[in-house]
Amino acid sequence: MTMKAWIRSPFSLALVAMLGVLGACTKKAGVDATTIRMRLPTDPPSLDWTLATDNVSKEVLQNIQDGLIEHDVDMKVRPSLAASWTISPDGKTYTFKLRKGVKWTDGQELVAQHFVDSWERLLAPATASEYSYFLFDVVNAEGYQKGEIKDFGQVGIKATDAETLVVTLKVPAAYWIHIPGFWVTYPIRKDVIAQHGDKWTQPANMQTLGAYRLKAWEHDSKLVLEKNPTYFEAEAIAGAPQNVEFRVVKEESTAVTLFEGGQLDIVRDLPPSQVPTLANMPEFISTPYLRSYYVGFHVKNGQVADRRVREALALAIDRNEVAKVLPKMVTPESSWVPPGMIAYNSERGIKHDPVKAKAIWDSIAKKPATIDYWFDTRERNKLVAENLQNQWKRTLGVDVKIQNQEWKVYLKFLEKSPPAVFRMGWGADYPDPDNFLNLFTCQSGNNHTGFCNATYDGLLKTASGSQNEAERIKAYDQAQKILLEDEIAIVPLFVEANLHLVARRVEGFRPNNMGDFYFRNLRLK
Amino acid sequence: MIRLFKSLLSGLLTLLAVSFLTFVLMKLVPGGPFDGDKALPPEIIAQLEAKFRLNLPWYEQYFGYIQNLVLNGDFGPSIKQIGRSVGEIIAQSLPVSLELGFYAITLSVLVGVTLGVTAAIHRGRWPDFTAMIVAISGISLPSFLVAALAILVFARYLGILPAALWDGPEHRIMPAIVLGLRPAAILARLTRSSVLEVLHLDYVRTARSKGLPPRTVLYVHVLRNAFIPVLTVLGPMTATVLTGSFIIEYVFSIPGLANHFIQGVTNRDYPLIMGVTLLYATFLVAANMTVDLLYGVIDPRMKETVKA
Numbered sequence: 001m002t003m004k005a006w007i008r009s010p011f012s013l014a015l016v017a018m019l020g021v022l023g024a025c026t027k028k029a030g031v032d033a034t035t036i037r038m039r040l041p042t043d044p045p046s047l048d049w050t051l052a053t054d055n056v057s058k059e060v061l062q063n064i065q066d067g068l069i070e071h072d073v074d075m076k077v078r079p080s081l082a083a084s085w086t087i088s089p090d091g092k093t094y095t096f097k098l099r100k101g102v103k104w105t106d107g108q109e110l111v112a113q114h115f116v117d118s119w120e121r122l123l124a125p126a127t128a129s130e131y132s133y134f135l136f137d138v139v140n141a142e143g144y145q146k147g148e149i150k151d152f153g154q155v156g157i158k159a160t161d162a163e164t165l166v167v168t169l170k171v172p173a174a175y176w177i178h179i180p181g182f183w184v185t186y187p188i189r190k191d192v193i194a195q196h197g198d199k200w201t202q203p204a205n206m207q208t209l210g211a212y213r214l215k216a217w218e219h220d221s222k223l224v225l226e227k228n229p230t231y232f233e234a235e236a237i238a239g240a241p242q243n244v245e246f247r248v249v250k251e252e253s254t255a256v257t258l259f260e261g262g263q264l265d266i267v268r269d270l271p272p273s274q275v276p277t278l279a280n281m282p283e284f285i286s287t288p289y290l291r292s293y294y295v296g297f298h299v300k301n302g303q304v305a306d307r308r309v310r311e312a313l314a315l316a317i318d319r320n321e322v323a324k325v326l327p328k329m330v331t332p333e334s335s336w337v338p339p340g341m342i343a344y345n346s347e348r349g350i351k352h353d354p355v356k357a358k359a360i361w362d363s364i365a366k367k368p369a370t371i372d373y374w375f376d377t378r379e380r381n382k383l384v385a386e387n388l389q390n391q392w393k394r395t396l397g398v399d400v401k402i403q404n405q406e407w408k409v410y411l412k413f414l415e416k417s418p419p420a421v422f423r424m425g426w427g428a429d430y431p432d433p434d435n436f437l438n439l440f441t442c443q444s445g446n447n448h449t450g451f452c453n454a455t456y457d458g459l460l461k462t463a464s465g466s467q468n469e470a471e472r473i474k475a476y477d478q479a480q481k482i483l484l485e486d487e488i489a490i491v492p493l494f495v496e497a498n499l500h501l502v503a504r505r506v507e508g509f510r511p512n513n514m515g516d517f518y519f520r521n522l523r524l525k
Numbered sequence: 526m527i528r529l530f531k532s533l534l535s536g537l538l539t540l541l542a543v544s545f546l547t548f549v550l551m552k553l554v555p556g557g558p559f560d561g562d563k564a565l566p567p568e569i570i571a572q573l574e575a576k577f578r579l580n581l582p583w584y585e586q587y588f589g590y591i592q593n594l595v596l597n598g599d600f601g602p603s604i605k606q607i608g609r610s611v612g613e614i615i616a617q618s619l620p621v622s623l624e625l626g627f628y629a630i631t632l633s634v635l636v637g638v639t640l641g642v643t644a645a646i647h648r649g650r651w652p653d654f655t656a657m658i659v660a661i662s663g664i665s666l667p668s669f670l671v672a673a674l675a676i677l678v679f680a681r682y683l684g685i686l687p688a689a690l691w692d693g694p695e696h697r698i699m700p701a702i703v704l705g706l707r708p709a710a711i712l713a714r715l716t717r718s719s720v721l722e723v724l725h726l727d728y729v730r731t732a733r734s735k736g737l738p739p740r741t742v743l744y745v746h747v748l749r750n751a752f753i754p755v756l757t758v759l760g761p762m763t764a765t766v767l768t769g770s771f772i773i774e775y776v777f778s779i780p781g782l783a784n785h786f787i788q789g790v791t792n793r794d795y796p797l798i799m800g801v802t803l804l805y806a807t808f809l810v811a812a813n814m815t816v817d818l819l820y821g822v823i824d825p826r827m828k829e830t831v832k833a
Binding site: 042043045046048051052053125126128129130132133145146198199201218219220221247248249250251253254257258260261263406407408409410411412413415424425426427429444445446 | 554555556557559560561562563564565566567568569572573575576605606607608609614617618673676680681684687688689690691775776777778780784788791793
C-alpha cells in the first residue's frame with residue numbers, strides 16, 4: 001500500500017475523525033468557589049438512617065441530619081439537637097431537653113416525638129434494621145425488637161412533652177451517652193415515610209434538619225447537597241460551602257488522578273501502594289483513627305491451645321517491622337483499647353522479645369509442626385501475613401501456612417471452623433473501651449477466638465455500670481490484661497490512620513478519631 | 526417461521542437453565558448478605574431473612590422469584606441497596622453501559638474490519654505487519670493496563686481528556702476506545718484470516734478473470750463471504766460489550782451495569798446477581814439469535830440448507 005492509498009483508506013479517515021472529536025471535546029473545567037467536591041467510594045447504599053449500616057452513607061447522613069449529641073474533633077460529646085441532658089444518680093435514666101426552634105426542611109418544628117418515632121421504627125421487628133441492637137440497653141427494647149413485647153409503651157423511651165425525651169436503661173451503662181450520636185438514632189418524620197414509602201429518601205421527598213439538605217442524587221454517579229436555609233445555626237455557618245458534590249469514584253487511583261487534576265477536593269482511602277509517594281504532597285493529611293488490627297488465636301485449636309505457643313508467637317512479633325510493610329498507614333500498638341480512649345495503656349499487651357520467645361518455644365515438648373494463619377483477601381493483609389510468617393520462621397523456626405479467602409467466605413469460615421491463627425480488625429462505633437473489649441465476651445458474635453472468661457465478662461459489666469471514670473479505667477485495664485497477657489487470645493498489631501488528600505483551597509478540615517467531619521465547619525478559599 | 530419459533534423456544538430454555546444454575550451457584554457460595562465485620566444478633570438475621578424471603582426452602586425461593594419475574598416483570602428488591610429495586614438499578618445503569626458499548630462496538634467494527642482487510646490485501650508487507658502488531662497488542666494487553674496507560678497519557682500528561690467520570694461527551698472518548706480495543710483486535714485478526722481464505726476461492730478468481738475492478742471484487746464478492754465468521758463472533762461480542770465491562774466502568778468511574786454485577790456478588794445481593802445475570806444471558810441469547818437470522822441474509826446457502 002502506498003502512502004497515498006493509505007491516506008485514502010477508510011482506516012485513516014476513521015483516525016482523522018477520532019482525532020477531530022478529541023480536539024473538539026477538549027476543555028478545562030473551571031473550579032466553582034461555592035462547591036466542595038468529595039469522593040465517595042460507592043453509591044451510598046441507603047440514606048434511610050434507620051437502615052444504613054456503612055461509612056459511605058454515614059458520610060452523607062451526618063451532614064444532612066443531626067442527632068441528640070455529636071462528637072467534636074477531640075471526641076468530646078457535645079450537644080447537637082439536645083440542648084442539655086441529665087443522667088439520674090443510678091445512671092439509668094437519661095433526660096434530654098431539646099434545642100428550641102429547630103425546624104425540618106419543610107418548616108415543621110422538631111419535637112421529642114420525632115425521636116420516639118425514629119426509635120420505635122428502629123426497633124420494630126418489621127423494619128429489620130441491622131443496627132437496632134444499638135438500643136438494646138434501653139428497658140424492653142430488645143424484647144420489643146424480638147417481638148416478645150408488642151406494646152412500644154413498655155419500652156423505656158418516652159416523650160414527656162414536646163421538648164423532653166426520657167430514656168430508661170436496663171442497667172447503668174456509662175458509654176450510653178455516645179449512642180444518641182449514632183446515625184440510626186437520628187429523629188425521623190413518620191408522616192414523610194408514610195407518604196412516600198421506601199422512596200422517602202429521594203431528594204424531592206426527604207425531610208431533614210441538618211446543615212445541608214439533599215439536592216440531587218444520580219445513583220452511582222453523584223450526590224449533591226446544598227446548604228439548608230432552615231438550619232438552626234444557619235448564620236453561624238454562613239461561610240461554609242454552599243454546595244457539596246459527592247462523586248462516586250470506585251477506583252482509588254482514579255480518585256487520586258481526579259484530585260490531582262483539580263476535579264476533587266477531598267479524597268479518602270488512598271491506594272496503599274501510592275501512599276508513600278502521596279505522603280510527600282502538601283495536600284496529604286493523616287489523622288488518628290479508632291481502628292485496630294489484631295492477630296487472633298483460637299484458644300481451643302490444637303495448634304495454639306497451649307498458652308505457651310501463643311505466648312511464644314506473640315513475643316516473636318516485632319510490630320515495628322510489621323508496620324514497615326504498610327508505611328505511613330499504621331502505628332504499631334500493643335494495647336487493644338486504642339489511643340484516644342480512656343483506659344488506653346501503651347504498656348498493655350505482649351511486647352517483642354525474640355530471646356524469650358525462642359526460650360519458651362524450645363521448652364514446649366509438643367510443638368505444632370505447622371501453624372495455619374488465615375486472612376481475608378486484600379493486599380495489605382497479605383503483606384502483614386507474609387511478614388508475620390517470615391518473623392515466626394526466623395525467630396521460632398516454625399512453618400506458618402498462610403491462606404486467604406474472599407471476605408464473606410472468610411467471615412463464614414471464622415464462624416463455622418475458626419483456624420488456629422487469623423487476622424481481624426475493629427473500628428469504633430462509639431469512642432468507649434466497651435465497644436472494643438465487648439468483642440471478646442462469651443456471648444459476642446464477633447468473638448472468633450473461643451476465649452470465654454467469666455472474670456473478663458464481669459469486669460466489663462462493672463466498668464460499664466460505673467459512673468466513676470477511675471473505677472472504669474481500672475476495670476478495663478484488668479480486662480485487657482486478661483485478654484492480652486494472661487490468656488493471650490489476641491495480639492493487637494497496630495492502629496490505622498485515616499488518610500486523605502485535601503485541596504489547599506479547603507480550610508478547617510479536621511476529622512475526629514472516628515473519621516467524622518462536617519462540611520459546615522469547612523471554608524473554601 | 527418455524528425456525529424462528531424453535532430459536533425462541535431454545536432461547537427461553539437457555540434462560541431458564543441460566544437462572545437455575547445461577548441461583549444454585551450463588552446459594553452455594555459461603556457467606557450471606559448479612560455477614561459483615563459486625564456480627565448481628567441471630568434474631569435480627571432471622572428478621573432480615575424473613576423480610577427478603579431467604580428463610581423459605583430454596584425451591585420456594587427460586588420458583589417464587591421466577592413467578593414474580595414472569596408474571597409481574599419484577600426482579601425483586603436489592604438487599605444491599607436499600608429502597609432500590611433491581612429493576613430500577615438496571616433501568617438506571619443499563620442505558621449507560623449500552624451507550625458506552627455502542628460506541629465501543631461501532632469503533633471496533635470500523636477499526637477492526639478496516640485493519641483486517643488492509644492486512645489481508647497487503648499480506649506479508651508493512652501494512653499487514655503494522656495492523657497485526659496493533660491487533661496482537663490489543664488482544665494481549667489487559668484492559669486495566671490500557672485504561673491506566675490511557676489515563677496517564679491523555680489525562681495526566683497531555684491533559685486533553687478527562688481522567689474519569691461520565692459527565693459530558695468528552696468523558697465518553699477514552700473508555701469507548703479502551704473498551705473497543707480488544708474487540709477491534711479480535712475482529713481485525715479474524716477478518717484478515719477470513720479474507721485471505723476467501724481470496725483464494727475459485728469464484729474470486731472468476732470475478733477477477735472477468736476483469737472486474739479489484740475494489741468491486743473486494744467489497745462485493747470477497748467481503749460478503751468473509752464476513753460470515755466475523756458475524757459469528759460479533760454476536761456474542763456485541764452482547765458482552767453492550768452489557769458493560771467491569772474493569773472499564775471501575776477504572777473510569779462509569780455508572781454502568783457491570784459494576785452492579787460484581788458488587789452484587791461481593792455483597793451476596795442475591796436478587797441483584799439474578800437480575801443482572803439473566804439480563805446478560807438475555808442479551809447473549811438475543812445476539813446469537815440475531816446472528817442466526819442474519820446468516821440467511823448474508824449467505825443464501827444457509828437459507829437453502831434450512832429449506833432442504
